[in-house]
Amino acid sequence: MDFSFTEEQTLLRNTVERFVLDNYEFETRRQMTATEEGRNPANWAQLAELGILAAPFSEDHGGLGYGATETMVVMEELGKGLVVDPYFPSIVLGGGLLRHGGGAIADEVIPQVAMGEDILAFAYAEPKGRFNLADLETTAKADGGDYVINGHKAVVIGAPFATKLLVSTRTSGGVRDADGVTVFVVDAKADGVSIRSYPTVDGLRAGEVYFENVKVPANNIVGELDNGLPLIEQVADEAIAALSAEATGAMKVLTDATVEYSKTRVQFGQAIGKFQVLQHRMADMFMAHEQSTSMTYMVTMKLDEDAKTRGMAASAAKVQIGKAGREVGQSAVQIHGGMGMTDELNVGHYFKRLTMIDAQFGNVDYHLKRYATLSKS
Amino acid sequence: MDTSFSPDELAFRDEVRAFIAENYPEDIKAKMEAGVELNKEETLRWHGILAKKGWVAPGWPEEWGGTDWTPGQKFLFDQACAEAGTPGVLPFGISMVAPVIYTFGSDEQKQQHLPPIYNGDLWWCQGYSEPGSGSDLASLKTKAVRDGDDYIVNGSKTWTTLAQHADWIFCLVKTDTNVKAQEGISFLLIDMKTPGITVRPIITMDGGHEVNEVFLEDVRVPVANRIGEENKGWTYAKFLLTHERTGIAGVARSKKGLARLKEIAKAEYIDGRPLFEDQDFSRKIAELEIDLTALEYTDLRVLSELRKGNHPGPESSILKIKGTEIQQRLTELTLEAVGTYAAPFYRGLDDRWNEFPVGPDYAVGSAPKYFNMRKTSIYGGSNEIQRNIIAKAVLGL
Ligand SMILES: Cc1cc2nc3c(=O)[nH]c(=O)nc-3n(C[C@H](O)[C@H](O)[C@H](O)COP(=O)(O)OP(=O)(O)OC[C@H]3O[C@@H](n4cnc5c(N)ncnc54)[C@H](O)[C@@H]3O)c2cc1C
Numbered sequence: 001m002d003f004s005f006t007e008e009q010t011l012l013r014n015t016v017e018r019f020v021l022d023n024y025e026f027e028t029r030r031q032m033t034a035t036e037e038g039r040n041p042a043n044w045a046q047l048a049e050l051g052i053l054a055a056p057f058s059e060d061h062g063g064l065g066y067g068a069t070e071t072m073v074v075m076e077e078l079g080k081g082l083v084v085d086p087y088f089p090s091i092v093l094g095g096g097l098l099r100h101g102g103g104a105i106a107d108e109v110i111p112q113v114a115m116g117e118d119i120l121a122f123a124y125a126e127p128k129g130r131f132n133l134a135d136l137e138t139t140a141k142a143d144g145g146d147y148v149i150n151g152h153k154a155v156v157i158g159a160p161f162a163t164k165l166l167v168s169t170r171t172s173g174g175v176r177d178a179d180g181v182t183v184f185v186v187d188a189k190a191d192g193v194s195i196r197s198y199p200t201v202d203g204l205r206a207g208e209v210y211f212e213n214v215k216v217p218a219n220n221i222v223g224e225l226d227n228g229l230p231l232i233e234q235v236a237d238e239a240i241a242a243l244s245a246e247a248t249g250a251m252k253v254l255t256d257a258t259v260e261y262s263k264t265r266v267q268f269g270q271a272i273g274k275f276q277v278l279q280h281r282m283a284d285m286f287m288a289h290e291q292s293t294s295m296t297y298m299v300t301m302k303l304d305e306d307a308k309t310r311g312m313a314a315s316a317a318k319v320q321i322g323k324a325g326r327e328v329g330q331s332a333v334q335i336h337g338g339m340g341m342t343d344e345l346n347v348g349h350y351f352k353r354l355t356m357i358d359a360q361f362g363n364v365d366y367h368l369k370r371y372a373t374l375s376k377s
Numbered sequence: 378m379d380t381s382f383s384p385d386e387l388a389f390r391d392e393v394r395a396f397i398a399e400n401y402p403e404d405i406k407a408k409m410e411a412g413v414e415l416n417k418e419e420t421l422r423w424h425g426i427l428a429k430k431g432w433v434a435p436g437w438p439e440e441w442g443g444t445d446w447t448p449g450q451k452f453l454f455d456q457a458c459a460e461a462g463t464p465g466v467l468p469f470g471i472s473m474v475a476p477v478i479y480t481f482g483s484d485e486q487k488q489q490h491l492p493p494i495y496n497g498d499l500w501w502c503q504g505y506s507e508p509g510s511g512s513d514l515a516s517l518k519t520k521a522v523r524d525g526d527d528y529i530v531n532g533s534k535t536w537t538t539l540a541q542h543a544d545w546i547f548c549l550v551k552t553d554t555n556v557k558a559q560e561g562i563s564f565l566l567i568d569m570k571t572p573g574i575t576v577r578p579i580i581t582m583d584g585g586h587e588v589n590e591v592f593l594e595d596v597r598v599p600v601a602n603r604i605g606e607e608n609k610g611w612t613y614a615k616f617l618l619t620h621e622r623t624g625i626a627g628v629a630r631s632k633k634g635l636a637r638l639k640e641i642a643k644a645e646y647i648d649g650r651p652l653f654e655d656q657d658f659s660r661k662i663a664e665l666e667i668d669l670t671a672l673e674y675t676d677l678r679v680l681s682e683l684r685k686g687n688h689p690g691p692e693s694s695i696l697k698i699k700g701t702e703i704q705q706r707l708t709e710l711t712l713e714a715v716g717t718y719a720a721p722f723y724r725g726l727d728d729r730w731n732e733f734p735v736g737p738d739y740a741v742g743s744a745p746k747y748f749n750m751r752k753t754s755i756y757g758g759s760n761e762i763q764r765n766i767i768a769k770a771v772l773g774l
Contacts, residue, residue: 125717127736128646135648154736155720176649196735200720201744208735267513277761326709333751337511337759338536338588341581341752348582352748355712356720363713365657 003297005073012066013073015050019043020081026346033084033203039161043085048116053091057099061110068238072245072300079249082349084204086119089158092242094120094166096235097183101222105185109164121162121188123153123209124232131362133168133232135176138211140169140184147171147221149184149192149214157360159207160197162188167211171226181228185220186211202356203349230307236361237314238303244296247321247357250350251289254332257347258282261336272335281331288324295320312374315367322364325354380677386449393432393457400426401463409462410637412742414585417500417542423464424497434471434495438479441491448683459629469538470494470501474547477564477613481605490545490566504534504548504567504591505614511536512762514549515558515611519593521550521565523600528552528565530573530596536756540576540589543569548593549614552607564610566602573597581752583745584722618758625757626676626696627704631669634707638662641714641739652714665706672699691770694763701753701760708747715743 005013023043032040047053055070057063071092078087095113098106098120112118129135138151149169159165165186173180186193192214195207223231259282262273272278299317302310329351333340340347358364382390405419415423427433428442435451437443446454458465466472475494478486493499510517519532530550540546546567553561567574573596579588604613639662642653652658676696679689712719718736722744734741754760768774 127717130645130647130652130716132648155717198735199722201722201748202720206720266509267511267516269513275761277764330751334754334759337755338506338752341588341749341755343580343582343584348748351751352582352744355744355747359713359716359719365713369657 005069009070009073012052012055012070013077016052016074016077017080019046019050019052020077020083024081024083026349029082029084029203030343033199038199038203038205039084039086043083044116044119047085047087048114053087053116054114056091056095057110057114061107062114063110068241068300068303071238071242072296075242075245076249076296079246079353080253082203082250082346082353086121086158086161088239088242088246089122089162090118090120092239093122093235094162094164096238097122097166097222097231098185100231100234101183103222105220105222109185118163119158119161120164120166121156121158122235123156123159123165123167125154125156127152127154129154131366132176133236134178134181134229136168136170136181137175138167138169140171140182140216142171143215146215146217147184149186149211149216151211153209153211155200155206156195156209157200157204157206159188159195159209160205164188165193165209166222167209168228168232173226178229180226181232182225183222183228183231184216185222186214186216190214190216200356202353233307233311237299237310240314240318240361241296241299241303243357243360244292244299244317244321247325247354248289248292248296250354250357251285251292251324251328254328254347254350254354255282255285255289258285258332258335261339265337278335281335285328285331288327292321292324308374308377312371315362315371315374318362318367319364319371322358322367325358329354380674382449382453386447386453389450390453390457393454394461396430396432397457397461397463400430401461402426405464406462409464411738412746414587415464420464420467421497421500424466427466428496433466433497434475436472437475437491437495441475441479441487442495448680452680455624456629459627459633462633465630467500467539469503469543469547470497470499473503473617474501474545474566477547477604477617478566480616481564481613483601485601486566486604499544500539500542502537502540502543502546502569502591504537504540504546506536507533508535512759514614515562517549517551517562519548519550520554521552521563521598523552524597526600527597528600528603530565530567530593530598532593534591534593536579536588537576537591538588540569540591541578541586545569546574546591547604549610552610556608559611561608562610562614563607564604564613565598566604567593567596567598571596571598581749583748585745585749587749625693626672626700628669628673628676628700631672631700631703631707634704634711635662635666635669637739638707638711638714641711644737644739645714645716658714661710665703665710668699668706669703672696672703675699691766694758694766694771697757698760698763704753705747705750708743708750712743712747715740719744 051064054063055066059065098110126137140147140149165188167184167186169182170180171182192212194210197207200206263271265272295317299313302313332347333351336347339345434442435444435446439445478490505514507517521528521530546569548565548567549562550565551561552563573594575592577590578586580586643651645652647655718740721735
């Protein structure tokens with residue numbers, strides 16, 4: 001039993017930490033997210049140069065061959081900086097689908113992704129699908145050796161930056177059937193693809209992605225035809241582990257900032273941190289962060305186990321960070337008083353990100369249900 | 378024990394409902410339903426409609442335009458407004474500074490200020506909080522020094538709601554620094570056009586411009602603009618805090634919000650069925666509704682005391698705490714119900730809110746509203762301070 005990190009992992013952490021310190025000073029981030037583009041492409045180039053984008057890919061694909069623990073380390077540090085570069089959509093989601101899907105398409109695309117040349121986004125959610133990954137009205141119909149995709153994907157994070165989209169479609173069966181789901185790679189500039197871009201409340205960029213008779217060759221199938229759901233679920237569980245790490249990083253910043261603030265803010269002749277009711281609330285924040293760290297480690301270590309074990313671990317972690325994120329976020333704002341409400345202070349921004357993380361890949365309710373269902377299976 | 382209202386009262390409620398149905402402008406209604414903040418013109422338009430009808434300041438003395446309604450009628454009026462989803466009348470003039478003016482002000486002050494407040498001709502803001510003085514308001518530092526018939530005011534106020542539109546500000550200032558904090562405070566009415574006043578916006582995390590910093594640098598204020606006696610300002614401020622506490626529970630508005638939440642839950646789908654039919658979610662709605670019922674009956678008990686002529690004491694802190702917790706929970710559940718489409722952010726929501734949204738209309742503003750409503754447990758005496766009040770003043774701890 002040992003939860004310590006290797007020297008290499010610590011080095012990786014320091015590298016990302018440095019990147020955040022250099023590029024994500026709060027004011028810099030605020031200005032960057034307010035621009036039309038919503039990010040600074042130079043940051044992406046730097047992440048590529050540092051090898052961060054290549055981390056989880058195999059050496060054959062130009063990667064560093066790192067595993068889930070390294071992704072966790074990277075995501076936690078990115079979470080501390082509220083980083084808006086599309087590491088999560090491109091490397092964790094898109095990269096994850098290609099890594100596990102394998103085949104010629106992975107050989108072709110991954111090296112570009114690892115170098116930061118291609119940016120990926122995963123178009124999976126649909127307007128009526130809520131969190132059900134199989135609830136798909138987007139279809140791909142065979143047409144000679146090609147497929148023709150039609151549909152509308154909702155709030156695709158990172159879509160405005162993407163050069164290539166991964167899209168979940170229904171190739172057979174009915175809406176919500178587990179079978180008949182297929183993932184394709186589609187060029188973001190392909191005929192028939194249109195993206196309506198917008199900022200999100202947590203400072204990211206997303207888009208509505210519309211597919212209108214978009215023709216793609218069968219070679220663009222990621223994983224197996226009609227058997228895409230297990231692949232998507234695996235990547236979704238990895239995504240949850242990554243989001244847990246990100247959330248844990250954000251909670252750490254909020255807890256520290258709140259404790260610090262409570263020591264310096266004086267009301268009624270004393271630091272507000274002296275009021276016991278606030279002390280207890282901060283003790284709860286501290287515990288929420290620690291428990292979230294534990295669950296993040298837990299899920300990260302179980303990602304390679306069988307689908308049931310992995311799924312339960314991911315759902316458990318998502319429940320923990322959903323609840324803890326809300327508690328820590330709300331408490332941080334409350335204890336900062338009026339200051340916590342402002343756009344000028346970082347507190348509100350972390351709170352907003354934590355709020356949105358809860359709705360990514362299923363919220364607390366969804367994962368409680370999933371956990372209960374899996375545990376009976 | 379009887380929770381019903383008299384036939385007269387119910388007839389009155391019907392009259393209010395009919396008036397609203399006929400006079401509530403469609404454009405304002407649409408914005409309110411989408412949960413989008415109103416601009417100055419819209420806020421004043423609704424104020425003007427009520428003023429014209431004679432209903433904008435029910436609590437005032439009749440000679441200044443009050444209605445002489447019973448507490449029951451006031452309650453029913455607020456309820457009818459909330460049911461219809463009308464904007465609330467801004468409190469700063471009508472229910473904050475005006476009661477101080479008609480209770481403690483001079484005749485000149487009443488003549489000068491009450492009619493324009495009534496008609497909405499002048500916009501007021503509240504200058505109490507300062508950067509160093511929030512919960513501990515009495516520690517405020519803004520100073521007013523006598524200079525002939527004027528005070529020279531220096532200092533800064535913060536979190537001043539809607540000061541960007543304000544014509545006047547009512548301020549608490551220090552006029553004596555050698556006594557106990559509460560005993561050296563005076564209550565001044567200040568024209569915002571006076572040289573030396575600058576307003577700087579504070580943007581809140583939801584992206585809105587609701588609050589401001591107000592800097593006062595050598596601002597000359599006639600002594601005639603002081604309310605009542607010098608150094609008695611704290612008494613007037615405290616009076617204000619206990620005045621017009623009815624309505625703080627916001628029961629009717631929360632009911633309206635709850636109905637809206639149910640509509641959203643019916644329109645949203647989970648595994649092909651309406652979210653409203655989902656057991657987990659409907660239990661959460663039920664729980665909130667039950668909490669709201671408890672608050673409603675507590676509110677009615679306070680009302681019944683008011684009808685007997687008793688003033689609610691520190692118990693009314695219950696209404697503030699539970700009322701705001703329920704409002705916050707409502708926005709939290711609404712955000713949850715909306716799901717995926719809570720994420721898009723519409724910049725400059727105020728003027729562009731109806732540019733076709735990417736998701737359903739009801740999703741617009743659901744996240745900003747949730748973020749914004751965190752304020753309710755911070756302002757108006759934070760919920761920690763309210764609990765301190767219950768512990769000390771009610772429980773004697
Ligand atoms: C949106 C908004 C609008 C506002 N509008 C106005 C306005 O128009 N005019 C105006 O004058 N003011 C306004 N305020 C200011 C508001 O009244 C203050 O924010 C409030 O009094 C809290 O003060 P503070 O923000 O300085 O927080 P602080 O007083 O610094 O409090 C920080 C935290 O410490 C807690 N705390 C403080 N003292 C104690 C204690 N004794 N025991 C336990 N906990 C304690 C608080 O509850 C809070 O959680 C507004 C505030 C907001 C957020």
